[in-house]
Amino acid sequence: MNLNTLRKGRYYNSAVINLAKTKEIVFHRPNPRNFVNPVAMNTIEQLTVAKILGVFVHGGFKCDNHVDFILSVCSQRFIC
Numbered sequence: 001m002n003l004n005t006l007r008k009g010r011y012y013n014s015a016v017i018n019l020a021k022t023k024e025i026v027f028h029r030p031n032p033r034n035f036v037n038p039v040a041m042n043t044i045e046q047l048t049v050a051k052i053l054g055v056f057v058h059g060g061f062k063c064d065n066h067v068d069f070i071l072s073v074c075s076q077r078f079i080c
Contacts, residue, residue: 019043025050030060 024046028035040046048059056066 023047
């Protein structure tokens with residue numbers, strides 16, 4: 001999907017897209033042999049890991065970032 005398609009959809013749906021806050025994440029198989037990351041759009045930042053509703057989501061369906069975050073939060077709360 002390109003930026004022009006997003007803008008047309010925004011017009012028809014009366015939605016406002018804030019390009020300063022918009023991020024892109026590409027989901028792929030965990031171990032792709034010939035995976036080539038698509039070129040990022042000019043105004044949209046491309047991420048490999050994003051925090052969505054408090055859960056870290058990785059483009060390769062890994063959960064290590066989220067587990068590390070939860071363990072660090074737990075360890076901080078147990079130290080008094």
